[in-house]
Structures are given as structure tokens and as C-alpha cells.
Amino acid sequence: xxxxxxxxxxxxxxxxxxxxxxxxxxxxxxxxxxxxxxxxxxxxxxxxxxxxxxxxxxxxxxxxxxxxxxxxxxxxxxxxxxxxxxxxxxxxxxxxxxxxxxxxxxxxxxxxxxxxxxxxxxxxxxxxxxxxxxxxxxxxxxxxxxxxxxxxxxxxxxxxxxxxxxxxxxxxxxxxxxxxxxxxxxxxxxxxxxxxxxxxxxxxxxxxxxxxxxxxxxxxxxxxx
Amino acid sequence: xxxxxxxxxxxxxxxxxxxxxxxxxxxxxxxxxxxxxxxxxxxxxxxxxxxxxxxxxxxxxxxxxxxxxxxxxxxxxxxxxxxxxxxxxxxxxxxxxxxxxxxxxxxxxxxxxxxxxxxxxxxxxxxxxxxxxxxxxxxxxxxxxxxxxxxxxxxxxxxxxxxxxxxxxxxxxxxxxxxxxxxxxxxxxxxxxxxxxxxxxxxxxxxxxxxxxxxxxxxxxxxxx
DNA sequence: TAGATTGTTAATCGATTAACAATC
DNA sequence: TAGATTGTTAATCGATTAACAATC
Numbered sequence: 438x439x440x441x442x443x444x445x446x447x448x449x450x451x452x453x454x455x456x457x458x459x460x461x462x463x464x465x466x467x468x469x470x471x472x473x474x475x476x477x478x479x480x481x482x483x484x485x486x487x488x489x490x491x492x493x494x495x496x497x498x499x500x501x502x503x504x505x506x507x508x509x510x511x512x513x514x515x516x517x518x519x520x521x522x523x524x525x526x527x528x529x530x531x532x533x534x535x536x537x538x539x540x541x542x543x544x545x546x547x548x549x550x551x552x553x554x555x556x557x558x559x560x561x562x563x564x565x566x567x568x569x570x571x572x573x574x575x576x577x578x579x580x581x582x583x584x585x586x587x588x589x590x591x592x593x594x595x596x597x598x599x600x601x602x603x604x605x606x607x608x609x610x611x612x613x614x615x616x617x618x619x620x621x622x623x624x625x626x627x628x629x630x631x632x633x634x635x636x637x638x639x640x641x642x643x644x645x646x647x648x649x650x651x652x653x654x655x656x657x658x659x660x661x662x
Numbered sequence: 663x664x665x666x667x668x669x670x671x672x673x674x675x676x677x678x679x680x681x682x683x684x685x686x687x688x689x690x691x692x693x694x695x696x697x698x699x700x701x702x703x704x705x706x707x708x709x710x711x712x713x714x715x716x717x718x719x720x721x722x723x724x725x726x727x728x729x730x731x732x733x734x735x736x737x738x739x740x741x742x743x744x745x746x747x748x749x750x751x752x753x754x755x756x757x758x759x760x761x762x763x764x765x766x767x768x769x770x771x772x773x774x775x776x777x778x779x780x781x782x783x784x785x786x787x788x789x790x791x792x793x794x795x796x797x798x799x800x801x802x803x804x805x806x807x808x809x810x811x812x813x814x815x816x817x818x819x820x821x822x823x824x825x826x827x828x829x830x831x832x833x834x835x836x837x838x839x840x841x842x843x844x845x846x847x848x849x850x851x852x853x854x855x856x857x858x859x860x861x862x863x864x865x866x867x868x869x870x871x872x873x874x875x876x877x878x879x880x881x882x883x884x885x886x887x
Numbered sequence: 888t889a890g891a892t893t894g895t896t897a898a899t900c901g902a903t904t905a906a907c908a909a910t911c
Numbered sequence: 912t913a914g915a916t917t918g919t920t921a922a923t924c925g926a927t928t929a930a931c932a933a934t935c
Contacts, residue, residue, distance in 0.1 A: 495919080506916050732935040
């Protein structure tokens, strides 16, 4: 089965795990750039992140031959490439839906800003919250979503609503033309193929931690390191 | 070191992916229980979560033969078993380190309470924050960590500090006797084998979303998730 | 019994790691 | 050149899915 097309960029979409690591590579490269480093090898980069050097090379080679044999990768050259691959070389207009504790915190969270994710509209269903100002934005009722999405060219939504309403809010967001949802509600969402979904499930993460502590404690792990 | 128990629970530790799904199973079972359901089959449970039925059975069978052929799983029977497996059948005394926006939001976040994760102490390095009260707890300086951990029997730490100090704070937490860390700082942490670590990297999650939107848009066949 | 569903083995699929010729 | 490091193929490892005898 010889494949006539070998262009890595447009062939198969990179697996989810690869993209996760590309995010980590990018952040590490930005740190190194800030520290004045010029080049880095796959094994150096891997060591900093606890990732195998062959994997680093393979992940990057998936998108193109960016490395220089005998030298490594040019940090300044690689950073904008990775930003382009991830799609954070542009501004993403983002709606924040649900202004509970978590939503308000994310609105002010540094890590979301300055990487192209710009919250441009707020939504809630609570009449007490509608009309309030947060970080210079007024809170809309959810019924305004379709109009505001169209008007402001909103592409992404951050969902910080209770689990019970998450599916219906996601449906409304999809119907309004949102292309991607970052879901914090602890509920499985069913979306059309064309809508991208990433879920962050904080309570299951804490459960993972509890399990890990228990097994680290009981099972005396044979393989040290 | 002869293990008198040959039951699956103490054999090989379940893979990370299995435990993630067990969290999802448990939450779904709790919802079903609330709705008055008595039994559920692996295929029904799988459908609700978008998981293959063989995988549901295999995941659960990893811990014991909990199912009833011809019938399915008894919901009321399975719930406490899964809670025990995950280790959320007890109280975990937890320290929250870093009282920025995210830290304060997590402190009040419902999903963390009522699942056994009890925040019993707060820490920060900012002199303006030390001494403040949040949710009935006083903010300690970080230098109090070893004493408070010992005194209050703290086992877990939620780390919501800037990336630059995350490693040193994690080192202090480990040295103080913490068994597990839920890390929200966007930095790779290097910890001893004996300390459990789960990292939640919000900015990389948003980058995953951007990538997914781009590929869903261009390539017609995005991964379902 | 007939129908349903489990636990588990075998088959498949995908991801990680090792090894090395090619390259600078 | 000699040394370093890439991109990639082959080998390994692990996880998912299909299939089915055993069971209720």
C-alpha cells in the first residue's frame, strides 16, 4: 500500500495525543526563547517535559521537516510554526456562558488571554446576573446568544453551566453557529460532528488523584522511576 | 510480601484510561439511581457515555465480577463499589495553595465538595492575602505549610499558583508530607514517585479546541470526542 | 426453555520506543 | 572529517473492539 501523497501537513489529522504534546512543546520553547536559547535538540526538549526523544521528533515531523540534522530545532523558527499548527496565531472570539464561580474566574484567568482567546460576550440565565458587568462586559440573557454570535463573529464558547442544562445550552450554542465548545460542565455532551468539543472535567480529575494516592500507597510499585 | 488476596483489585493497577472511565460510569450511575433505575446493561451505560459496551464490561471486570449475566449491573450495588475503587468513600483533607482567581473559584466550586474533597486550609505567599478569610478559612503563609499539614492531617493539595513558582511550591508540599497534588499551574512538575500528581492544563485545553475547530473546518473527518 | 447479558479470549487498531541511515 | 542529531522504519507495547461460551 504505497501512498503517493506524503505531505504530512494535509494527510491524516494528527492524533489528539500529538496535539496535546505540541502545546507543551510550544510553551517550553517560548520559555527557552525568553531565556535566550537559540536551538534545542529533541532529547533536550523531551527531557524538560518527560517525553521520549523519538516521540518529540515524530510529533514534530508529523507536520513537516522542521529540524536540522546535527543541530536540532531553531527555537525562534519553530515557535510561529507551532502556533500556526495549533491555530493560536489568530484571535478567537469567545463567549463565556455561565457566570458562576468558575466562569467568573476563567474570565479573569491570565492563561486564557494573550493566547488569542478573547472573551467578547457573557451569558447567563439568572435574571439577577443579566445586565451585570464583569471585566467590562455586560451579561446577556441566553436568548440573545444567536444574535450576539452572529453580530460579534463568535466562534468558541466556554461552558460553565450546571450539568443539568449543559446539553440544552450546548444545543443552543451549536444552533447559533458556534464552532467549538470548551465544556466544564460534568456531563457528556452530544454534538454534531461539525462542532468541536473539549471537555474539562474537574471532579473526575480529583477522583483520578484519589485513586493514584491509594495505589501509590498500597501497591509498592516495582519499577522505580 | 505474599499477597493473600488474589482478587483483581490488588493485582496490576488499572490503567489511567480505565480509571477515567470509572469516574464517568459512577457519575452516570448516580444520575440513574436518582431517576429510580435499578439495573443497567453495559450497552445501555455505554450508549449514555459514548463508550463501547465491551469496554464498559472490561473496565468493570478489571475490579471484579460485578455484573449479572442476563440482567446487567445492579445500580445500587455498583455505586458504593466504584466509590471504593476510586477512593472517594472517605474524606480527603485538602490544602488549597494559591488564592488567585482560579483558586478562590475552586474553593467555592460545588463539584469538589460532597465528593469527599474537603478544603481545610488555605495558603498564599502574598502578604496582602495572608490573614484574609475565605469560606471560613484563614489564609496562611506558605511557611506554615509543614506545620498545618501535620496538624490537620492534610493529604492532598490543589495548586493554583503561577507557573514560575509551581515546582518549588510542589517541592515544599511534598517535603511537608502531602501525598497527592492536583496541579493547575501550566508547568511540568517533577515529583518523587511516591507523590501522586494530576495536572489540569487549561491553556493547552483551549489550544486543543482551536486545533479541532481548524481541522473540523478543513478536513471533513474530525475525530469524535 | 428462550432471551439477554456477562466475563473473557482473540483480533484489531493505534501509540510509543528503539534503532539507524541520512544529513549537516 | 568527526560528532551530533534528524526523520523514519521496524519492533514493541498497550488499548480497544469483536466474538462467543457461560450464565442467569
